Amino acid sequence: MIEPAPIQLDPAFDSVWDELQYRGSVHVSTDPEALKELLDGDPITFYCGFDPTAPSLHLGNLTQLIIMRRLQLAGHRPIALVGGSTGLIGDPKPTSERQLNERETVAEWVTYLGEQMLRFLSDEGSNAVRLVNNLDWTAPLSTVDFLREIGKHFRVGTMLKKDAVAARMDSDEGISYAEFSYQVLQGMDFLELYRAHGCVLQTGGSDQWGNLTSGTDLIRKAEGVHAHAIGAPLITDADGKKFGKSEGNAVWLDPNLTTPYAMYQFWLNQDDAIVVQLLKAFTFLPSARIEELARATAEAPFRREAQRELAIQATSFIHGVAATQRAIDASHALFGSGDLAALDEPTLAAALASLDKQATSTPDAPVLQLLQETGLVESLSDGRRAIAQGGVSVNNERIDDPAATLEGRLLHGRFAVLRRGKKTLAGVDTAA
Numbered sequence: 091m092i093e094p095a096p097i098q099l100d101p102a103f104d105s106v107w108d109e110l111q112y113r114g115s116v117h118v119s120t121d122p123e124a125l126k127e128l129l130d131g132d133p134i135t136f137y138c139g140f141d142p143t144a145p146s147l148h149l150g151n152l153t154q155l156i157i158m159r160r161l162q163l164a165g166h167r168p169i170a171l172v173g174g175s176t177g178l179i180g181d182p183k184p185t186s187e188r189q190l191n192e193r194e195t196v197a198e199w200v201t202y203l204g205e206q207m208l209r210f211l212s213d214e215g216s217n218a219v220r221l222v223n224n225l226d227w228t229a230p231l232s233t234v235d236f237l238r239e240i241g242k243h244f245r246v247g248t249m250l251k252k253d254a255v256a257a258r259m260d261s262d263e264g265i266s267y268a269e270f271s272y273q274v275l276q277g278m279d280f281l282e283l284y285r286a287h288g289c290v291l292q293t294g295g296s297d298q299w300g301n302l303t304s305g306t307d308l309i310r311k312a313e314g315v316h317a318h319a320i321g322a323p324l325i326t327d328a329d330g331k332k333f334g335k336s337e338g339n340a341v342w343l344d345p346n347l348t349t350p351y352a353m354y355q356f357w358l359n360q361d362d363a364i365v366v367q368l369l370k371a372f373t374f375l376p377s378a379r380i381e382e383l384a385r386a387t388a389e390a391p392f393r394r395e396a397q398r399e400l401a402i403q404a405t406s407f408i409h410g411v412a413a414t415q416r417a418i419d420a421s422h423a424l425f426g427s428g429d430l431a432a433l434d435e436p437t438l439a440a441a442l443a444s445l446d447k448q449a450t451s452t453p454d455a456p457v458l459q460l461l462q463e464t465g466l467v468e469s470l471s472d473g474r475r476a477i478a479q480g481g482v483s484v485n486n487e488r489i490d491d492p493a494a495t496l497e498g499r500l501l502h503g504r505f506a507v508l509r510r511g512k513k514t515l516a517g518v519d520t521a522a
Contacts, residue, residue: 092415094406099163100376103113105130106164110320112377113370115157117296117323120306123204124517125318128291133217136161136291137169137283139224139276140240141176142199142205143191146344147206149395149452152408153325153371155210158219167217169283170207174225176276181301182269184257200225206343210407221288224279240278243311244304249273252300273304280310289317296321307416314427325371328361343408349440350409354417357401362387365396373403423486424507424515430485435502442505453520454497457482457489457508464516466508476510483509496520 103109107126110116119125128134140147140155147155158168172182177196180188191199204221211219213453231239249255252273257266274477277491283289294302294480303317309317324332335342342348347355366384369375375383383396386388405414420441422428430438444446461482467473474492482489484499495507496518506519 092402092406092411092418094403094411094414095373095375095379097159097163097374106160106166109160113160115153115160115322115368115371118321120303120316120318120320120361125291127168128318129161134291135167135169135283136293137155137171137222137280137289139171139173139176139294141173141181142196142203142251143180143188144340144342145199145202145329146342146347147203147486148340148342148517149325150340152210152343153247153322154293154295156372156407157209157320157322158211160292162217162219163173163214165195167220167287168211169203169208169220169222169287169289170211171202171279172207172221172223172282173279174223176224176279177277178225178270179268181272181276181298182254182265184254184256185261186263186267187266202344204317219364221289222283224282224304226274227277227282228278236278239277240274241279241454243308244274244277245452250305252304253297254300257293273301276301277308279302280317281308284309284313284315284317288317291320292316293322296323305389326353326369328363332346335483345409345413349436349443350405350413351417351437351440353408354401354405354414354445355444356420358397358421360397360400362391362396365400369396369400369403373400373407375399375403379421399512425513430507431501433501433502435505436455439519442507443520445515445517447514448514449516449518451496451518451520453494453500453504455518455520457484457494458492459495460496460506460508460516460518464508464518466510466516467513481511490491 099106100109105126107129138158140151141149162168182445188339200223213219255265255270280292292302292305299321302321306319309315326332365387366380369380369383383399386393386395402414405417418438419428420433420437423430423433424441448467449460449464451460458470461467461473462470467476477492478488480488485501500506500520504519506518508518
């Protein structure tokens with residue numbers, strides 16, 4: 091059984107601020123010296139907000155949850171905010187207006203996201219995570235009170251300079267008053283959490299910097315207090331494209347949307363150019379181990395040692411050790427020497443779904459026909475030659491008879507893995 095690194099701070103760093111810097115978790119911030127002093131001192135209360143714009147969090151959100159966990163490990167008190175009100179509006183995208191979701195849908199997603207966040211943040215001890223919903227203080231507030239108490243502190247000129255707002259103002263579509271007001275709502279969240287819980291720090295993505303500073307500015311104007319914000323860099327792939335729902339390449343934290351097997355394979359397939367930074371951002375491996383893996387990548391990249399370590403550590407943190415071990419076993423069974431029959435049905439289904447070549451069929455379909463349908467062979471005669479040469483197997487059992495069918499060979503009564511040679515595979519599902 092795999093043994094992931096313990097979830098703890100790196101003993102090589104005397105300061106959690108220094109560790110955040112090493113991990114590449116700080117792209118922009120308010121006063122760095124003051125922040126370091128704040129985080130190295132007595133426990134503070136901090137927060138990060140997550141809008142329910144989908145039924146699950148994704149990897150972009152996970153970067154923030156891991157930052158929160160590191161701060162929590164340093165003794166600080168996290169508040170995880172689900173945007174029951176801001177999720178009804180949506181923060182401005184640089185390109186176009188967001189489609190508003192139904193209130194019932196948003197409320198359902200609020201529950202899902204709250205449950206997910208509690209998987210990654212400790213709910214024990216004196217600094218246990220506190221889960222809040224900004225709809226609780228936004229819904230009772232009248233429009234007049236909102237404008238008098240909050241809106242009076244905001245200057246339209248400053249609001250127009252925010253990156254996302256400025257981009258939309260220059261577009262043909264423009265921006266609605268609803269999305270334009272999003273930064274006011276988020277600023278009010280920070281003020282509310284400061285007043286109710288003494289919260290003095292907000293974390294978020296660097297693309298949210300305008301919204302983050304709307305809160306620090308509001309607290310300064312309304313309370314005369316200097317609060318802080320940290321903007322983490324956006325996590326991107328080797329081509330510079332960020333991982334996220336808006337980019338169409340989201341990797342979800344819900345195992346029903348992105349299976350543990352798919353998650354494991356996602357990390358395993360990362361490019362050498364970014365794997366070390368992903369190890370820093372998404373694992374709790376100590377810096378000494380990460381530097382070892384960096385050297386291994388430079389000296390023997392073909393071994394992909396860093397990618398395997400990343401896949402084990404990140405998938406275990408997201409889905410647990412048992413699910414990760416099942417994903418590893420499935421990978422070995424497909425591409426190595428593992429036992430396909432030992433895989434449970436969900437894991438096997440996820441593994442087959444990841445294959446480039448797939449087919450649906452009946453339980454008594456001829457193997458020769460499926461070889462051609464899946465593209466493992468170009469023709470039936472090509473398939474017969476492959477079988478005669480001993481190069482075809484079904485569920486890791488060699489096929490000798492060109493008239494063989496799937497009957498009696500299916501796993502879980504429905505699945506078959508066709509193999510030609512050692513590494514050319516196709517999945518067949520007879521119940522699809």
